[in-house]
Amino acid sequence: MAIQTNADEIRALFPELEHIEDPKLRDGVVDIWLDLAAETAWERFEDIPKNLKDEKHMTLIGHVQGVTSIAVAMADLVEKLHGVEVDRDLLIASCVLHDISKPLESEPNPGGPPTGSSLPPAKITEFGAKIQHGVYGAHKIWEKGLPKALELAHLVITHTRASNTRSKSYEAALLFYADWVDSDAGIVLGGGTPLASKWVEE
16 A cells, blocks of 8 residues: 655645755655655555554644644744744754654554544554664655755654654754654643653753
8 A cells, every 4th residue: 555645745735845945855855755655554644643652643744744833933933032043944854754754653453443533543563663763764864865964864863762862953952842842732632641741851
């Protein structure tokens, strides 16, 4: 199975892509989503869950849209209030790609436990069980030869605490906290305990 889609549909899902000034980077991000559409066991992006835990009622696409919008809004504020310059190309590309491996991390599970939402039942794949979240996104970034590939792959890898590597760039901070803010929204709506309350000093 696969998702039947095209570049125009990917750009419509993530309108912030139009604010990426480098056309090679912008088109490369779209190409990676098209690759994952061809590789996934899902037939619709709208059916892919954000995860199979507290946010199983949340869609992956909705989460990526939320993270991107939140990160861009924060970038607007810090530039206006504090004069902090943000690499918008890098920020937007990293937000849209940060969870790009998730179409491979789960698959449909007909007859499985209900999700508590309109999303169909899903189960973790062998890929999802064995490959650290973030790694495949970095692989695709290098495979496509995207501009700023090292910095971009670093942001995708370090957006998750599953990684043993932490980033120190401001764009990474915006991605990391936007991811948590959007994730906590889904957790709260699902009746769970927010990630923020589980913070552990390193």
